[in-house]
Amino acid sequence: MEGPFYLASLTFLLMLVAIYWHRAHRFHVPVMFSIIAFDIGMPFYLMMTRDWSKRLLTDGDILSFGVWMHFGLIIALFVLYTIQVIAGLKLLKATTNTNDSRIEHRMLAKGIMLARALVITTGAMLSEPGTDA
Ligand code: HEM
Numbered sequence: 001m002e003g004p005f006y007l008a009s010l011t012f013l014l015m016l017v018a019i020y021w022h023r024a025h026r027f028h029v030p031v032m033f034s035i036i037a038f039d040i041g042m043p044f045y046l047m048m049t050r051d052w053s054k055r056l057l058t059d060g061d062i063l064s065f066g067v068w069m070h071f072g073l074i075i076a077l078f079v080l081y082t083i084q085v086i087a088g089l090k091l092l093k094a095t096t097n098t099n100d101s102r103i104e105h106r107m108l109a110k111g112i113m114l115a116r117a118l119v120i121t122t123g124a125m126l127s128e129p130g131t132d133a
Contacts (some may be wrong), residue, residue, distance in 0.1 A: 004042065005127065008120045011035050017108060025092065027106070032088070036081050039116075043074070055128075070122040084108045110131040 018031040054064040087105040091098055 004046065005124050008038075008042070008123070012113075012116060012120060015113070019113075025072055028048055029092070032084075036085070039077065039081070047075065066122060066126050070119065070126055071093070073115055073122060077112065077119055080112045080115060084112060120133045 014031060015035055017051075018028050022028045033088055056067070084105065087101055087108060090101045091105060094101060
């Protein structure tokens with residue numbers, strides 16, 4: 001667990017910094033895009049480094065509440081990311097009256113931070129001791 005968990009937690013802190021410095025577009029936008037790419041890459045990395053058929057099929061974890069909870073949260077996070085990127089790009093293009101988009105972007109940010117915190121927590125709960133690669 002350790003590697004991916006600590007790395008994901010670190011990117012969570014980085015996200016908080018990027019939210020704080022949202023006015024610095026050259027910092028905020030690339031950091032957010034990189035973290036989204038990191039989150040897209042994580043399932044592929046874990047699939048390549050873990051024995052998923054044993055865990056899900058042989059051990060029967062595919063029917064566990066924890067696995068479905070984690071999966072559902074990931075789907076929710078990606079849906080939120082999609083809407084957030086659209087709202088963010090709208091903000092970048094806008095020249096006047098960006099208030100509605102800013103409110104939308106800010107509200108989505110809260111949902112994303114909550115969903116991401118839960119994805120990391122449920123992921124940590126699912127990880128098997130000794131798999132720290
Ligand atoms: C990757 C695509 C994203 C783009 C293109 C983008 C772009 C922007 C822009 C242009 C602003 C306005 C900055 C200003 O006031 O001048 C902004 C603000 C902000 N962004 Fe993002 N952003 C992205 C992703 C995210 C994500 C993933 C989060 C949170 C998890 C986030 C949270 C915020 C917050 C909280 C603000 C401040 C809103 C306000 O009160 O005005 N952004 N973003």
